[in-house]
Amino acid sequence: MGTALRTINSSEFQVSEFILLGFPGIHEFQHWFSLPMALLYIVALGANLLVLITIYREPNLHQPMYQFLGILAAVDIGLATTSVPKIVAILWFDAKAISLPGCFSQIYAIHSFMCMESGIFLCMAVDRYVAICYPLRYPAIVTQPFIIKATLSMLLRNGLLTIPVPVLAAQRQYCSRNEIDHCLCSNLGVISLACDNITVNRFYQLVLAWFVAGSDMILVFVSYASIVRSVLRLNSTEAVSKALSTCSSHLILILFYYTAIVIVSVTHLAGSKFPLIPVLLNVLHIVVPPSLNPMIYALRTQELRLGFRKVFGLSEYVSRK
Template sequence: KVKLTSLAYDCSMFSRIPGIHSWQHWLSLPLTLLYLSAIGTDVLILIIICQDPSLKQPMYLFLGILSVVDMGLATTIMPKILAIFWFDAKVISLPECLAQIYAIHCFVGMESGICLCMAFDRYVAICYPLHYSSIITNSLIFKATLFMVLRNDFCVISVPVLAAQWNYCSRNEIDHCLCSNLGVTSLACDDRRPNSICQLILAWVGMGSELGLIILSYTLILRSVLSLNSAEAVSKALNTYSSHLILTLFFYTVTVVISVTHLAETKATLIPVLLNVMHNITPPSLNPIVYALRTRELRRSFQKVLCRSLQEK
């Protein structure tokens, strides 16, 4: 048995996806496209929001914050995954592994928090339109963002700290292409239940409560929309918010599936591992399309910025 701190020097932790060595280079192509799409569209959204004064509204400010979180989440895992596929760079030091665990948990928590903020923003806009400007202010956005950052920074730190306390056996290989908390602690010789219980509590208290509030917000929005007399307005609203809700449910459903798979302590297989990867790269790729490109004002602003750039050239 050895302490985790000594493993940073004596040996390294390997990260791999089991069972796909013969076609892993082909798998890297769609992952690369998803990553480039996520980074490119999120950067484009930030540029448009910064350059168009008409988009200095709470909804678009939340969207800009979501874009930053999406880029952070995707960049936390994708460079290492692509290095594994392209250069067979499977070795990662344990401090780097713990840092990746911390970053993934932080960004996933902030993603969940931003989804809640955006759902609340739409709830106030639809159900209390006359009070919207007095409720959703720049001060509220700043406080909500600061709260999410501080909450995740302080709560999530317990996850890698607990992982660093265990005694680890001679095996130093995890069946994953990224450092997940429960995947790393599965190598420990000690009782891992405290770590699993800690992560489960953090997930349900944080993301579980946020999911409940998001569902409540969309339920109230749906009730308000269905009370409209215009069938066209109802159809338009349902078309917009159904896509938001589907993407949100995908994010939380995959989180639950991954957690249950890890807690079952079964040997990692291809499907759970790929779900873990797709859970961290799919939302950053789809969020700009669902939240932004389907918004008429943002599309118009994109056309303005594009025309202005062409005229300057």
């Protein structure tokens, strides 16, 4: 490859850009992934924009649950846009080069959006916990100021805690190799090319994962365990069914999100033997949730389906029939 670096002498050369090779082991076939990736991005962009427009236009959706869903849709758009266009450019146009600032910016954006998604899932779990376990106090607790404070706290927490990841990566010396066997600027993939010690980088990556995603995951499942316990105490079968139906769409997305994180983390340990698996799962974990989230909510939430019909002008047609 013409852009690949050939010099090994670290005293004479410093890397000025990285080369993203794509999916390891299948470079000659990887262009076939371009169409599904582009389609997933179009679906994610269109579906999440539809969710935002619907929630904005329909007054009956101006409720905390749907406001958090709107924030999740905005985060999903940001996550997909940060990653997918570059992947498609690599697969379609062989645009594999990325500058160091561009690479470190992508590392920051991906980590921030993924941590933000975890934080919004926690906010949604707390919202459902208060609504089901303390229904009489719900209007007094989950107010508009509460939503604003919860969202801002997630933005500040994730934005600030993620800053050291690209900063520490940028402080490393890259003096020999610049080819990354990945579609994205993965932090672990980038720092593995460094010529100096990366112990601090690996340690902070682990701390960030456990402090943010780990703590969120524990609190989310504690919230839903409390919800299940409260629901099972209800004597009304109809009330139990309604409560579980309200939480089911949230729980499906949350289980998918955190299960994918665990699988990606485990497969990274076997990355040297099967390098394609962690890369493919990492990409799917970034692309699939933004496409899946609005679809699950559309299927599971009647109010949102009615809002979609109104946006497309179908409600009048259905009522006339």
